[in-house]
Amino acid sequence: MSAGQAAMPATPAMVSLAALASAAGHGFVEFTDVEKSYDGRTFAVTRMNLNVARGEFLTLLGPSGSGKTTTLNMLAGFERPTHGTITLEGQPVDRLPPYQRNIGMVFQNYALFPHMTVEENVAFPLSVRQVSKADIAARVARALDMVRLQQFGDRRPTQLSGGQQQRVALARALVFQPSLVLMDEPLGALDKKLREHMQLEIKQLHTMLGVTIVYVTHDQSEALTMSDRVAVFNQGAIAQLGSPDDLYNTPQSSFVASFIGENNTLVGVVDRVSGGECRVRLNGGGEITALAIGVTPGSACHVAIRPERLNLTPAPAGGNALPATVDGRIYLGDHLRLLARLANDQVLTVKVGPEATMANGEPVTVSCAPNDCRAFPADAGTGGATPEQGKTT
Structure with missing residues (x-):
């Protein structure tokens, strides 16, 4: 589909089909037993x-050194896998040079040619593909119209703002109708407000064009905002792969729970496990009931609880109630982050309304439902996924 063609917007049914295709092993892009070592x-x-899946917006998310950029570089052709195969539309590409893969790239530093005009930058991928001049002019015009930069065609990149330069980079990546677009931290150099605006623009372009996008970021809020699915990387493996909702509400490890969104972590030992729940004795005193995620009686664990799942009201039947003392208040406009220090000296962050009047030193009871607490093995707290956990489709 060209940049100027009217595109069919993605629908929930299309996204669902994409997820089913991926789950069934019929990916548009496939990594099979891929490994990469630089030193052997x-x-x-x-x-x-x-x-x-074709048409999917997949984000590779993780801290620095987790393997996400190496994965993108192998898909782009800038690095070769040490082991395994990568296919695009069913054809192996792991030995093809980048220019033979029909992949568009958008970089954090824009990588625009400073001596060329905006139009010349956008036209460059077409020129090297020996597209006719008449067709180049028409396609460049459509691409600039798509990113709302029609009137800036004769300017140099240095005459544009950061957001405008990023739009030029997007237009250049899309103008030659690639089957796949890779984005490597494309918004990292922008300020917060402009970055949030560009997140929405990129997502709208994805919906409009239906192009497959693989996006790399270390910003978890960016990943949640833009993605159909997110692959959370840690120590060279995928710790968890799923929709933003899955990752936020049903993390499968303490690492994912702490990396995705804001999270409280309580440390303790599992006393007993029954019916999918466990009773945890907290270090320093106190007990809490939580969902048991791979824990066994007598094992050390980390209990993850989202701040918005905590309340300062009486616990529901069967719920958790933890005596605490207000240790601090953080005003954030539409809500307060209340710091509640437990008797064992661990501190919980509780999200409450801005009208809350609790003062520092005031005693409170923090309550939550067991279903809102998830207990993970402590040895997986920040250590990441094992190789088997990383073997995810």
């Missing part, structure tokens, strides 16, 4: 199996 001893990416 340590691995930047370990035993990766990953499918990306």
